[in-house]
Amino acid sequence: MKITIERAELLAAVGHAQSVVERRNTIPILANVLISADESNATFRATDLDVEVVDRANAVVERAGATTVNAVTLHEIVRKLPDGSTVSLTEDGASGRLSVSAGRSNFSLATLPKEDFPEMASQDYQSEFSLPAGALKRLFDKSEFAISTEETRYYLNGVYLHVADANGKVLRAVATDGHRLARIDAELPMGAEDMPGVIVPRKTVRELKKLLADEEAVIGVAVSDTKIRFRAERLTLTSKVIDGSFPDYTRVIPTANSKTLEVDAKDFSRAVGLVATVSSERSRAVKMKLDEDRLVLSVNAPDAGQAEDELAVAYDDEPLEIGFNAKYLEEIAAQVDRENAVFLFNSPGDPALVREGGDETAVYVVMPMRV
Amino acid sequence: MLSHPELFTLSVAHMDCDAFYASVEKRDEPSLRDKPVIVGGGRRGVVTTACYIARIRGVRSAMPMFQALRLCPEAVIVKPSFPKYVEASRAIRTMMDDMTPAIEPLSLDEAFLDLGGTARLHGAPPAVTLCRLLNRMEGELGLSGSVGLSHNKFLAKLASDLDKPRGFSVIGAAETERVLAPLPVAKIWGAGPVMQGRLEKAGVRTFADLRRWDPRDLAARFGSGGERLADLSRGIDRRAVKPDRAAKSISNETTFTEDTADPEVLDGHIWRMADKVAGRAKAKGLAGRVVMLKLKRANHALLTRRVTLPAPTQLADAIYRHARALFDETPQDGPYRLLGVGIAEIVPEALADRTGDLLDPAAPRRAAAERATDAIRARFGETAIQKGRALR
Numbered sequence: 079m080k081i082t083i084e085r086a087e088l089l090a091a092v093g094h095a096q097s098v099v100e101r102r103n104t105i106p107i108l109a110n111v112l113i114s115a116d117e118s119n120a121t122f123r124a125t126d127l128d129v130e131v132v133d134r135a136n137a138v139v140e141r142a143g144a145t146t147v148n149a150v151t152l153h154e155i156v157r158k159l160p161d162g163s164t165v166s167l168t169e170d171g172a173s174g175r176l177s178v179s180a181g182r183s184n185f186s187l188a189t190l191p192k193e194d195f196p197e198m199a200s201q202d203y204q205s206e207f208s209l210p211a212g213a214l215k216r217l218f219d220k221s222e223f224a225i226s227t228e229e230t231r232y233y234l235n236g237v238y239l240h241v242a243d244a245n246g247k248v249l250r251a252v253a254t255d256g257h258r259l260a261r262i263d264a265e266l267p268m269g270a271e272d273m274p275g276v277i278v279p280r281k282t283v284r285e286l287k288k289l290l291a292d293e294e295a296v297i298g299v300a301v302s303d304t305k306i307r308f309r310a311e312r313l314t315l316t317s318k319v320i321d322g323s324f325p326d327y328t329r330v331i332p333t334a335n336s337k338t339l340e341v342d343a344k345d346f347s348r349a350v351g352l353v354a355t356v357s358s359e360r361s362r363a364v365k366m367k368l369d370e371d372r373l374v375l376s377v378n379a380p381d382a383g384q385a386e387d388e389l390a391v392a393y394d395d396e397p398l399e400i401g402f403n404a405k406y407l408e409e410i411a412a413q414v415d416r417e418n419a420v421f422l423f424n425s426p427g428d429p430a431l432v433r434e435g436g437d438e439t440a441v442y443v444v445m446p447m448r449v
Numbered sequence: 450m451l452s453h454p455e456l457f458t459l460s461v462a463h464m465d466c467d468a469f470y471a472s473v474e475k476r477d478e479p480s481l482r483d484k485p486v487i488v489g490g491g492r493r494g495v496v497t498t499a500c501y502i503a504r505i506r507g508v509r510s511a512m513p514m515f516q517a518l519r520l521c522p523e524a525v526i527v528k529p530s531f532p533k534y535v536e537a538s539r540a541i542r543t544m545m546d547d548m549t550p551a552i553e554p555l556s557l558d559e560a561f562l563d564l565g566g567t568a569r570l571h572g573a574p575p576a577v578t579l580c581r582l583l584n585r586m587e588g589e590l591g592l593s594g595s596v597g598l599s600h601n602k603f604l605a606k607l608a609s610d611l612d613k614p615r616g617f618s619v620i621g622a623a624e625t626e627r628v629l630a631p632l633p634v635a636k637i638w639g640a641g642p643v644m645q646g647r648l649e650k651a652g653v654r655t656f657a658d659l660r661r662w663d664p665r666d667l668a669a670r671f672g673s674g675g676e677r678l679a680d681l682s683r684g685i686d687r688r689a690v691k692p693d694r695a696a697k698s699i700s701n702e703t704t705f706t707e708d709t710a711d712p713e714v715l716d717g718h719i720w721r722m723a724d725k726v727a728g729r730a731k732a733k734g735l736a737g738r739v740v741m742l743k744l745k746r747a748n749h750a751l752l753t754r755r756v757t758l759p760a761p762t763q764l765a766d767a768i769y770r771h772a773r774a775l776f777d778e779t780p781q782d783g784p785y786r787l788l789g790v791g792i793a794e795i796v797p798e799a800l801a802d803r804t805g806d807l808l809d810p811a812a813p814r815r816a817a818a819e820r821a822t823d824a825i826r827a828r829f830g831e832t833a834i835q836k837g838r839a840l841r
Contacts, residue, residue: 230756230774231808256806257759330807359800403804429807448803 079143079169081115083135085180088165089156091133094288094313095124096153098131107146112195113167113176114144123195124149129282130198132314144192145169147176155185198316203300203307207269209249211310212293217251218283220262220440223409225280226255233322237283239306240275240324241266244438249273252327256445258406259327260413263439273301277320282306289313331443335422335431339368340392343419343434347411353377353385354404362404363449368423369397377404378449400426401449410442455621457574459598460565461690463605464582466541466594467614469558471500473537474527476591485524487517497529501614534558537590544585548578551690558594559609561602563690580617600625603686607636625684630657637681647671656682699733700741700791701725708747710783717841719772720765722790724839727765730792731823736763736801737792740771744779745787754779755793761801766815768792 095111112123120137123130155178159165165180169189178185218237226234234255242250248263249270278286289310290297298309307316354362357379367374371393376386400423411419414434422431432442466472470488475481485503489496496517499508506521518524538557545552548571551563564575571578579596586592595616597608604625608618620628633655634640634648651670653659659667664679671678680686701722709715719742730736738761744752754775762768772790806812825834 226759228756228759230771230778234808254807255759256808257804259807325808330810363803401803427805427813429805443807445805445807 079113079115079145080141080166081113081120081137081139082164082166083120083137085156085159085161085163085165087135087137089153091120091122091135092149092153092156094131094133095122096149097288098124098126098129098285099149100126101150107190107194107196109148109150110146110190110195111149111152112144112146112192114192115139116142123197125196125198126281127196127198128279128318129285130316131285132316134312134314143169143171145176145189146192146195147187147189151187152178159183198305198318201302201305203302203305205270205273205302206298206300207267207273208296208298209264209267209270210293211290211295211297213264214297214299214308215287215290215293217249217262217264218278218286218290220413221251221253221260222280222283223413224253224255224258224260224442225283226253227280228255231256233277233320233324236277236279236320238275238277238324238327239301241270241273247271248439252324254327254330254443257403258410258445259330259443261327261331261441261443267299270299274303275324276301276303276306277322277324278306279317279320282315282317285315285317289315330429331441332422332424332429332431335424335428337368337395337398337423338393339373339421339423340418341373341389341421342417343411343414344417345389346419347408349375349387349389350404350407350411353387354408356383356385357404358382363401363447364404364407365399365401365449367397367399368393368395370394398423398426399449400430401447402430402444403447406444410444413440413442453576453619453621455600455623456576456619457568459600459619459621460563460567460575461599461601461605462562462564462575462579463597463602463609464545464560464562464579464594465597465606465609465613466558466586466592468498468500468504469537469592470498470529470534471503471527472592473533475500477533481525481527485521486527487514487521487524488527488529489514489517490526490528499524537592540590541586541592541594544582544589548582551692553690553692561605561690576617576619583615583617601684601686602688602690603681604684607632610636620684626660629682629684630655630660632656634659637678644671644674697795698739698741698791698793699726699729699735699737699795700743700789701729702743702787702789704745704787705785708784708786710781710785712781713841715776715783715785715788716773717838718788719776719790720769720836720838720841722788723769723772724765724836726790726792727763727768727819730763731798734798735795736761736798737768738794738796739792740768740775741789741791741793742772742775742779743787743789743791744776744783744785746782747784747786749786752779757794760804761794761796762792763798763801764816764819766812766819767802 099109108126114121120135122133159180163180168177174189175186176189221237238252240250242248244263247266249266251262253260289308295310300307306319350364353375354364354377357377365376373389373391378384410432416435418435420433426446429443429445434440471486474486474488486500487496487503488498494514496508496510496512503521503524508517508521534557549562549564549567553561564578568574576598583594586594593615595609595613597605597618599605599608599620600622604620608620611618634653635645659682667675667679703718739755739757741755756771756775822834
């Protein structure tokens with residue numbers, strides 16, 4: 079194999095590969111990126127057996143072939159090469175080395191046989207559809223914060239992507255850790271009606287961001303009961319989905335909360351962050367005290383101090399005092415893109431519902447905290 | 450029985466087990482009883498503990514093993530087995546816990562105790578309560594100890610060493626100076642070789658020598674430590690007995706009478722251990738952010754699993770559920786001989802169980818039921834009300 083490739087192009091491809099490989103893995107080949115060149119293309123493939131990323135890069139192929147080399151090492155080399163250089167990758171098959179050269183810099187890297195490289199079996203997908211990257215990005219970006227890290231409820235360690243009914247069918251992403259929940263809807267793409275509901279793991283959600291950077295691009299999505307594949311122009315991400323059933327979230331979304339608070343999302347987020355500063359506890363409780371058009375946020379940490387801040391808000395129900403984990407409030411407020419966040423309360427012991435203005439396509443639920 | 454005019458007013462004690470490791474070994478292997486026993490070896494090849502028979506021959510702690518064997522060639526050398534010592538130490542600690550909450554352990558085999566204000570509770574003055582401790586240790590554990598009783602920690606520790614083994618020494622306020630005067634300053638707890646060298650240079654060998662110094666001169670010569678020396682030379686020590694630092698974890702374990710792989714039986718054990726841990730956490734006003742499960746296989750291989758919770762808990766229900774989930778994740782390759790449940794990353798209870806779980810709406814009801822159970826137990830006793838699974 080012999081290919082010549084622009085440094086920037088190579089850096090992007092190897093960058094994707096090195097973020098997928100497991101750094102602590104015990105199977106050596108999984109630390110490697112598979113580089114293969116046919117007549118017109120060079121592809122870079124990496125996997126941790128749960129996620130696989132394939133990047134098709136622009137390269138001049140002088141001799142077809144394939145080999146595998148440590149992804150992190152190659153990435154480090156390419157990263158340190160001067161911008162604008164041209165890199166050639168040569169493997170003669172006999173030496174078991176890949177030579178990397180750019181200008182007067184030369185490297186010779188150990189390889190492992192390409193035959194040993196595991197490929198995630200391409201299989202029959204039940205449903206294939208495409209949608210704009212921006213829509214897909216919104217689904218995952220707004221739900222990611224609520225993904226659980228609790229291992230005992232592994233089925234919460236991802237985003238539940240499925241088709242749901244909300245005045246017509248929608249493509250919906252739901253994530254929850256039991257303390258907060260995010261439910262984000264997008265228009266249902268053509269061909270997605272029969273999509274099976276799948277739980278997309280946290281790591282995949284994170285890797286997916288690179289694929290969705292260009293919001294104008296169109297992403298092809300293919301779903302089966304066990305895998306999901308996202309395909310952009312040059313990048314393809316295939317992932318196993320979490321084998322488990324996502325709990326029935328619909329019954330935990332309150333429908334009868336009537337006490338409505340409307341507050342500027344940025345002011346609110348800033349005030350929560352400000353009062354929370356006095357406490358160093360991991361689960362800091364912020365008390366919200368609501369009176370007519372007035373919200374007082376306070377933190378009382380017996381051994382650290384007290385803080386209070388007041389905001390002008392829209393609220394005209396009976397006075398209410400309710401506590402929340404400061405981090406949960408900040409994270410939800412950060413999701414609100416519009417000016418106003420709308421909170422709907424019932425009692426100090428019941429979960430609160432949060433919306434972005436009047437938008438029904440992004441709904442958050444947060445459990446209160448005893449204060 | 451000893452008598453002393455201040456016996457009923459002194460309350461600060463130091464308890465030191467006699468040749469602790471060697472005594473545990475002799476207790477567990479009666480054939481060693483009349484032989485000189487040296488516990489040690491290991492990596493560094495020094496004496497960890499020598500029994501009193503070996504000590505008669507001149508063997509001392511921290512002595513290189515070859516030297517010890519030269520002094521006492523027929524000694525039996527036993528490698529230290531710490532789990533046994535920890536177990537014995539815990540048993541003694543439990544006995545002390547029955548006497549006073551003010552216990553400051555210094556190591557596995559010694560601790561300070563403040564028995565002030567416990568006379569009415571025990572219906573006996575501290576001296577008698579301490580004698581009962583020594584008797585219980587001999588009777589129930591087969592281990593002997595020595596006690597020093599005085600009016601502060603420094604003198605209590607000094608006293609426990611005066612009459613070892615099986616000693617009981619008292620230093621009252623009235624005779625403090627008389628007892629101290631002839632003792633070498635090497636007895637000052639915490640004065641290492643460097644300090645002793647400096648004292649010797651200053652012509653100080655005994656406490657009497659030290660007393661002749663003006664406290665201001667001592668301070669000038671020895672810095673901040675000089676003030677303390679002046680105090681100690683007069684038997685003054687203002688440090689209080691500090692109960693051990695906050696618990697790092699709370700756990701309970703049980704060794705089964707018969708090894709078992711039966712999930713039903715093990716589930717019963719998980720519940721009972723979780724219930725006990727929760728009881729102790731509640732009693733101390735603490736909660737934990739981590740739940741731990743420990744299993745020992747029949748071949749003694751140890752398995753431990755832990756999980757960090759989103760929020761701390763002190764509820765038996767939550768501890769049980771997480772421990773049970775850990776158990777379910779563990780490959781079922783019993784039989785097991787021991788099971789333990791614990792909590793770690795301890796925080797005050799005010800921080801616990803404050804946020805409900807959206808996906809477990811029944812949790813508040815179970816928590817309320819547990820609190821009600823606690824109230825019933827507090828009134829009618831531990832066994833007044835139990836869960837069915839506790840009987841498995």
